[in-house]
Amino acid sequence: MSMVTEIFSTVERVRLGLKDVGYIATTQIAHTVYLAYHLGKPVLVEGPAGVGKTELSKATASFMGVPLIRLQCYEGLDESKALYEWKYGKQLLYTQLLKDKLNRIIEGETSLAESIDKLHQYDDIFFSPQFLEPRPLLKALQEKDGAVLLVDEVDKSDDEFEAFLLEILSDFQVSIPEIGTIEATSQPFVFLTSNSTRELGEALRRRCLHLYISFPDQGLEREIVRTRVPGISERLTSQLVSFIHQVRKLDIKKLPSVSETIDWAKTLVLLHAEKLDREMVRNTLNTFLKAQEDIRVAEEKLHALTEHALREAP
Amino acid sequence: MDQILENFITTLRRSGVRVSVSEKMDALRAAELSGYADRQLLKDFLSASLAKSLPEKEMFEVCFSHFFSIDDVEGEDFPGEHDATPPAVQGAAFLTQAFLAGDGGGLTIAFNEAAGRADIGSIQSPVQKGLYTQRLFRELGMEALNRDIQRLTEEGGQEALSQAQFLESMRDNLIERVRSLIQRQLNLYARRRLDELSEGYTRNLHLSALDTRDLARIHAVVKKMVKQLKDRYSRRQKAARRGHMDFKKTLRQSISYGGLPFDIHWKSKKMDRQEIIAICDVSRSVSNIVRFFLLILYSLNEAVSRIQSFTFCSNLVEASHLFEKYPLQEALSRLKSGAGLPILMNRTDYGSSFCDFRDQYAECLTKRSTVIILGDARNNYWNPRTEVLRFISERCRRLIWLNPETPSLWGSGDSEMKAYLPYCTIARECSTLRHLEKVVEYLLRVN
Numbered sequence: 114m115s116m117v118t119e120i121f122s123t124v125e126r127v128r129l130g131l132k133d134v135g136y137i138a139t140t141q142i143a144h145t146v147y148l149a150y151h152l153g154k155p156v157l158v159e160g161p162a163g164v165g166k167t168e169l170s171k172a173t174a175s176f177m178g179v180p181l182i183r184l185q186c187y188e189g190l191d192e193s194k195a196l197y198e199w200k201y202g203k204q205l206l207y208t209q210l211l212k213d214k215l216n217r218i219i220e221g222e223t224s225l226a227e228s229i230d231k232l233h234q235y236d237d238i239f240f241s242p243q244f245l246e247p248r249p250l251l252k253a254l255q256e257k258d259g260a261v262l263l264v265d266e267v268d269k270s271d272d273e274f275e276a277f278l279l280e281i282l283s284d285f286q287v288s289i290p291e292i293g294t295i296e297a298t299s300q301p302f303v304f305l306t307s308n309s310t311r312e313l314g315e316a317l318r319r320r321c322l323h324l325y326i327s328f329p330d331q332g333l334e335r336e337i338v339r340t341r342v343p344g345i346s347e348r349l350t351s352q353l354v355s356f357i358h359q360v361r362k363l364d365i366k367k368l369p370s371v372s373e374t375i376d377w378a379k380t381l382v383l384l385h386a387e388k389l390d391r392e393m394v395r396n397t398l399n400t401f402l403k404a405q406e407d408i409r410v411a412e413e414k415l416h417a418l419t420e421h422a423l424r425e426a427p
Numbered sequence: 428m429d430q431i432l433e434n435f436i437t438t439l440r441r442s443g444v445r446v447s448v449s450e451k452m453d454a455l456r457a458a459e460l461s462g463y464a465d466r467q468l469l470k471d472f473l474s475a476s477l478a479k480s481l482p483e484k485e486m487f488e489v490c491f492s493h494f495f496s497i498d499d500v501e502g503e504d505f506p507g508e509h510d511a512t513p514p515a516v517q518g519a520a521f522l523t524q525a526f527l528a529g530d531g532g533g534l535t536i537a538f539n540e541a542a543g544r545a546d547i548g549s550i551q552s553p554v555q556k557g558l559y560t561q562r563l564f565r566e567l568g569m570e571a572l573n574r575d576i577q578r579l580t581e582e583g584g585q586e587a588l589s590q591a592q593f594l595e596s597m598r599d600n601l602i603e604r605v606r607s608l609i610q611r612q613l614n615l616y617a618r619r620r621l622d623e624l625s626e627g628y629t630r631n632l633h634l635s636a637l638d639t640r641d642l643a644r645i646h647a648v649v650k651k652m653v654k655q656l657k658d659r660y661s662r663r664q665k666a667a668r669r670g671h672m673d674f675k676k677t678l679r680q681s682i683s684y685g686g687l688p689f690d691i692h693w694k695s696k697k698m699d700r701q702e703i704i705a706i707c708d709v710s711r712s713v714s715n716i717v718r719f720f721l722l723i724l725y726s727l728n729e730a731v732s733r734i735q736s737f738t739f740c741s742n743l744v745e746a747s748h749l750f751e752k753y754p755l756q757e758a759l760s761r762l763k764s765g766a767g768l769p770i771l772m773n774r775t776d777y778g779s780s781f782c783d784f785r786d787q788y789a790e791c792l793t794k795r796s797t798v799i800i801l802g803d804a805r806n807n808y809w810n811p812r813t814e815v816l817r818f819i820s821e822r823c824r825r826l827i828w829l830n831p832e833t834p835s836l837w838g839s840g841d842s843e844m845k846a847y848l849p850y851c852t853i854a855r856e857c858s859t860l861r862h863l864e865k866v867v868e869y870l871l872r873v874n
Contacts, residue, residue, distance in 0.1 A: 144475070
């Protein structure tokens with residue numbers, strides 16, 4: 114049994130494996146990753162910003178011991194940036210450098226047609242793999258030992274790109290007109306993430322397993338903070354997590370994400386905080402609230418929020 | 428194929444979750460992997476392979492808990508083995524015989540078959556409960572059972588009476604069972620009708636006829652809509668015109684490479700941010716729509732460079748300062764009450780309001796500005812002053828008229844819409860959130 118099939122042998126091992134690389138997964142996440150591996154299907158991960166969608170694929174890659182190949186989607190992304198491109202510069206440079214060689218080859222031929230015939234004997238030298246610039250999708254297919262392919266924020270790309278993605282996701286192969294079909298040597302583990310900027314197509318959804326990650330509950334978030342910020346006291350962890358959970362209930366523009374909770378915890382540890390107090394919270398609000406208006410809203414309710422957090426975890 | 432899973436998928440489909448054949452195959456393989464022992468594992472596996480969006484996930488949650496709890500209950504058979512008295516009644520109904528013989532298994536089968544024949548899965552609303560109950564009774568042969576009980580009671584005698592009594596208690600039990608089955612089916616299948624209403628319904632709701640209890644829901648939808656619009660358009664300040672090579676620039680650059688076109692340049696065009704002048708009728712007939720329109724517009728201020736808002740009824744006043752001074756919600760409520768604005772709330776006069784605009788604010792109009800007029804064009808038979816609208820229309824980039832009435836009503840009665848129409852770049856009906864979204868999307872897209 115190979116290494117990878119072994120670490121995917123039970124759900125529990127997947128969960129612990131992810132934990133070892135610093136990702137605390139809910140059972141639902143572990144179950145979905147396990148299922149995706151065994152069905153060989155891509156996973157479409159949705160959820161609010163900052164719940165660890167991208168982090169999940171990074172963790173999976175290091176847990177499986179394979180490289181992570183990331184494709185960041187944006188409007189106007191097309192095949193030449195996602196799949197492959199010819200190295201035009203190199204092609205031009207080589208034709209210049211090899212001018213003499215080419216001259217010698219076609220020396221002695223009198224007509225144009227004969228010269229071209231002669232050149233044809235040397236195949237499409239300038240359209241060979243040496244002149245191919247692989248982009249993330251092709252790179253992921255070419256990895257010998259498999260890879261984790263992360264197609265990040267797929268909702269930001271255009272509809273056409275989404276349709277193009279379908280082909281790769283269902284067959285794991287691409288065809289390049291000049292070279293032929295390139296098939297995956299080892300099928301990559303694919304994650305797609307989306308913030309639902311626009312509705313993704315039914316066809317894409319059908320081809321993927323679906324995972325919705327919401328903000329973690331307090332217990333889980335405490336565990337995450339403990340794992341990521343070693344040396345933080347139990348009391349402070351409970352208080353700051355309780356505080357963050359209250360802030361998420363406020364009417365603000367951007368809810369604090371899990372990674373921002375971690376940042377805040379790190380900041381507080383650096384400041385040698387033992388427990389939350391109002392002044393310290395006021396001074397460090399900007400680690401997890403990034404808009405002036407949000408900070409204002411939180412400051413107004415600062416007293417009540419801090420008191421509540423202290424009461425919940427005395 | 429796995430019968431339980433098949434039934435479950437049917438349940439999901441009836442509840443509005445779309446399940447394709449390939450997804451069904453995935454679910455089947457997932458169920459093979461998980462088995463049915465670990466409920467949580469099965470649920471997560473099926474959820475990952477069958478429910479592909481958040482609303483579907485929620486529906487899945489409901490269906491899963493109902494479906495698998497029903498299985499538990501239905502698994503329980505009818506009570507069998509009592510002190511079986513051989514049927515003393517000749518020509519008795521099936522139910523009578525089965526009850527008296529204590530044939531629990533037979534009864535369970537008959538019950539499930541009858542439920543299938545009565546098609547109780549199609550129940551959709553609570554008012555159909557009676558109908559489906561009656562239908563199931565008929566399929567079960569309840570009438571014949573009642574007849575038998577009647578006959579036994581009339582016959583008299585110790586044995587017959589005790590049999591009748593026994594049958595009666597069994598009948599009550601059966602009725603209870605039928606009722607609860609139908610209630611469960613109703614919970615399972617009819618629930619989504621209510622859920623389905625939520626967002627799609629809200630977006631198509633007529634804004635002029637709003638209920639106060641809808642407001643919160645509408646605000647939530649507006650918030651989501653604004654976020655979507657923002658994400659979609661804030662990042663395209665510069666939309667590259669793909670596929671067009673900038674030949675001159677490429678040639679110029681190629682000089683440093685000995686004339687080789689080494690570095691290829693593409694043409695791109697700059698996207699200007701919109702300057703918007705919103706002129707809104709705030710008479711009662713349109714005030715709600717104005718409220719939501721401005722709410723969306725001002726929430727989008729990152730994608731729009733400058734918004735100036737004017738409100739009018741009998742005369743026209745500028746309201747931009749309200750939005751600078753107060754938070755959005757408060758500014759909107761102030762606008763509605765008219766507090767602090769020198770506005771006359773008599774009969775609406777479009778003509779003189781346009782004149783006010785021309786006389787006082789004409790310098791706002793530039794070749795970059797988009798003028799949006801929101802109103803029903805019902806001018807109370809005053810002079811429409813179309814030449815003033817023409818003056819405005821000639822001095823701005825485009826003029827958009829949003830009318831809360833349907834186009835078939837334009838020009839009827841005191842509506843001057845037909846007269847104003849020639850001077851509008853576009854005129855649209857605008858009475859629901861969906862219409863508003865379309866308009867704002869158009870604004871962000873055009874340049």
